[in-house]
Amino acid sequence: xxxxxxxxxxxxxxxxxxxxxxxxxxxxxxxxxxxxxxxxxxxxxxxxxxxxxxxxxxxxxxxxxxxxxxxxxxxxxxxxxxxxxxxxxxxxxxxxxxxxxxxxxxxxxxxxxxxxxxxxxxxxxxxxxxxxxxxxxxxxxxxxxxxxxxxxxxxxxxxxxxxxxxxxxxxxxxxxxxxxxxxxxxxxxxxxxxxxxxxxxxxxxxxxxxxxxxxxxxxxxxxxxxxxxxxxxxxxxxxxxxxxxxxxxxxxxxxxxxxxxxxxxxxxxxxxx
Numbered sequence: 001x002x003x004x005x006x007x008x009x010x011x012x013x014x015x016x017x018x019x020x021x022x023x024x025x026x027x028x029x030x031x032x033x034x035x036x037x038x039x040x041x042x043x044x045x046x047x048x049x050x051x052x053x054x055x056x057x058x059x060x061x062x063x064x065x066x067x068x069x070x071x072x073x074x075x076x077x078x079x080x081x082x083x084x085x086x087x088x089x090x091x092x093x094x095x096x097x098x099x100x101x102x103x104x105x106x107x108x109x110x111x112x113x114x115x116x117x118x119x120x121x122x123x124x125x126x127x128x129x130x131x132x133x134x135x136x137x138x139x140x141x142x143x144x145x146x147x148x149x150x151x152x153x154x155x156x157x158x159x160x161x162x163x164x165x166x167x168x169x170x171x172x173x174x175x176x177x178x179x180x181x182x183x184x185x186x187x188x189x190x191x192x193x194x195x196x197x198x199x200x201x202x203x204x205x206x207x208x209x210x211x212x213x214x215x216x217x218x219x220x221x222x223x224x225x226x227x228x229x230x231x232x233x234x235x236x237x238x239x240x241x242x243x244x245x246x247x248x249x250x251x252x253x254x255x256x257x258x259x260x261x262x263x264x265x266x267x268x269x270x271x272x273x
Contacts, residue, residue: 023097025096032091064181079135081228083226160251174187
């Protein structure tokens with residue numbers, strides 16, 4: 001897509017993506033094959049999850065909700081992801097995904113869109129609610145946003161001290177992970193450069209899966225309240241470290257530069273055993 005076409009698409013999306021916009025409802029089911037494949041692409045041990053769904057899947061489906069509404073997500077970058085899991089969700093379980101945009105904000109870098117998604121069982125019960133925010137970048141603003149003159153330097157937040165895993169991203173795997181979303185910022189070097197990145201960036205939810213792996217090493221999760229902030233790009237060829245504190249209430253994915261690409265706060269968690 002040319003820069004001119006991208007700009008035209010951006011104008012159409014700005015008109016559609018407003019507070020109160022309702023995404024099309026959609027039936028979602030985590031299949032064993034899909035869970036295993038997504039984990040393989042991320043370098044995650046899928047055996048840890050057994051018959052329980054990695055709830056990152058539903059956050060992926062929330063991204064696809066925009067595409068199902070007929071709006072391209074090309075150039076969109078995930079900012080935050082919150083999970084509120086009240087009951088475990090099983091692989092193969094059918095849920096209805098309901099979502100709406102709760103607010104939008106225009107910034108110098110692009111439009112921030114905040115959405116809430118509710119997952120409903122056939123009996124009407126709700127095992128999970130998820131919230132996400134993303135920014136639909138203006139061309140050329142991705143990797144090097146303009147500094148605010150009035151902003152004072154911030155002290156670096158210390159990283160959790162325990163190394164939990166190390167993963168080497170593979171470009172073909174990163175591209176395949178996000179192929180269904182058709183966001184070419186994850187797979188096409190030229191598109192990534194147009195948005196200010198040196199190379200295609202990994203979908204932020206690949207970091208979510210790495211963090212879920214760390215949590216599931218202690219056993220199947222019964223309930224979870226967790227928020228992830230996506231701070232810096234993970235490039236499709238990066239070597240990454242997952243770190244956490246002793247009780248796993250703080251997690252981070254650290255890039256080759258030694259800085260966190262994402263951080264998570266686990267506000268509450270319980271296990272089935």
